[in-house]
Amino acid sequence: MSDSVRFVHAADLHLGAPFKRVQAADSRVSDALLVAGTLALGRIVDLCIDRDVDFLLLAGDVFDSATPHPSAQHAFRRAMEELNTAGIPVYMTRGNHDPGDGRYDWIDLPDNVRVFSSAQVERVLHEREGRASCAIHGWSFPSREVLDNVAKRFRRDPGDQIAIGVLHANVGDREGWDPYAPCSVVDLRDAGMDYWALGHIHLPEVVSAETPVVVYPGSPQGLDPGESGEHGCFLVEAGPGNATAEFVPTASVRWETVEVDMSDVFDAQGVRRRIMSSCQEIREGSACPVILRIELAGRTAARRLLTGADLTALVEDVTAEQMERSPWVWIDRVTNHTRPAMDVGALLSDPGFVGDLMRDVQEMIDAGQAASFVQEALESYLSKVPTEAQPDIDAESLLIAARDAALDLLVQGGE
Numbered sequence: 001m002s003d004s005v006r007f008v009h010a011a012d013l014h015l016g017a018p019f020k021r022v023q024a025a026d027s028r029v030s031d032a033l034l035v036a037g038t039l040a041l042g043r044i045v046d047l048c049i050d051r052d053v054d055f056l057l058l059a060g061d062v063f064d065s066a067t068p069h070p071s072a073q074h075a076f077r078r079a080m081e082e083l084n085t086a087g088i089p090v091y092m093t094r095g096n097h098d099p100g101d102g103r104y105d106w107i108d109l110p111d112n113v114r115v116f117s118s119a120q121v122e123r124v125l126h127e128r129e130g131r132a133s134c135a136i137h138g139w140s141f142p143s144r145e146v147l148d149n150v151a152k153r154f155r156r157d158p159g160d161q162i163a164i165g166v167l168h169a170n171v172g173d174r175e176g177w178d179p180y181a182p183c184s185v186v187d188l189r190d191a192g193m194d195y196w197a198l199g200h201i202h203l204p205e206v207v208s209a210e211t212p213v214v215v216y217p218g219s220p221q222g223l224d225p226g227e228s229g230e231h232g233c234f235l236v237e238a239g240p241g242n243a244t245a246e247f248v249p250t251a252s253v254r255w256e257t258v259e260v261d262m263s264d265v266f267d268a269q270g271v272r273r274r275i276m277s278s279c280q281e282i283r284e285g286s287a288c289p290v291i292l293r294i295e296l297a298g299r300t301a302a303r304r305l306l307t308g309a310d311l312t313a314l315v316e317d318v319t320a321e322q323m324e325r326s327p328w329v330w331i332d333r334v335t336n337h338t339r340p341a342m343d344v345g346a347l348l349s350d351p352g353f354v355g356d357l358m359r360d361v362q363e364m365i366d367a368g369q370a371a372s373f374v375q376e377a378l379e380s381y382l383s384k385v386p387t388e389a390q391p392d393i394d395a396e397s398l399l400i401a402a403r404d405a406a407l408d409l410l411v412q413g414g415e
Ligand SMILES: [Mn+2]
Pocket: 012, 014, 061, 095, 097, 200, 201, 202
């Protein structure tokens, strides 16, 4: 008899979610987005079957809404039926997006699916012939807003050979995510589980690699440009007092944002080459198609080529070429944060205030006074910083950075 169980842990599928904040005129992109959510679910099901797991855990937000579209519900039911046919049970909790008080017509979900109660933490014993028995503790959101520390209600039973907790929660006050079911890693540790299957945070993260192993699998398919990087689920092997979790990608489209430095680019060809090579780099780092946002940065002589119709035409041209490669890269948006290139020589001979500023800074550097000037200017700030935390200051660079920031304000646009 094996003393461990193998399972897949996924969360935050958000089936039925519209892909917000992206306008893709190309049907290859819109079609890919349309099926990406169900495709990720399909890949999770395939993984369960291929790896012959003991069960699947879904830690909340299977649906994006408490009144999910019938097509999302049907897709889910079909996936669950496939697992039922393969003899694989599913244990799931409801999250803040699909809480217990929602309207679901999923009453005909097959018998292999067990939805945890929202009244109290439930302990379900999973037993399979020839394998270790395993207690799965879970709880569902009764309604959208839960501000109690629910983790504190979880407790390992002395009879548990292996104990797993399934919870949709914000662990460690993570900013940018709703503060629902807030708790700390210490609360999770105190419950005595071997593995915590969390949901709620959409970026994959092994919160603790030591017992109890605590994992946010993230959304199996990134839902918007903020959910960049790889997305998937975890394949877990858990025994008494130990667990290992392996990330398995399931996304069919990836979101990325990249900063492209244009500072040593001078002409249209250079601009095109630089953007093309950024796309190429992104492609090489991805196993699936990418929807890319580009942020142009740096002081550049090519700045006039990076606005209006010129930029639109360039992006269309590069995108058309990128879409023909495999996997494709779709440029969703280019934001121009570049600043005008500075002609230091011309500014130094400017007769006005700008010239004075340039000459003063230059004289200070030439006379070796940069360090004492910066020290004096920052004295009131530095006096509050403890000795061991004093920053390492490169006075000359700091002075030039301050000069350039002032010039940005003084020389409006600069062209
Ligand atoms: Mn979610």
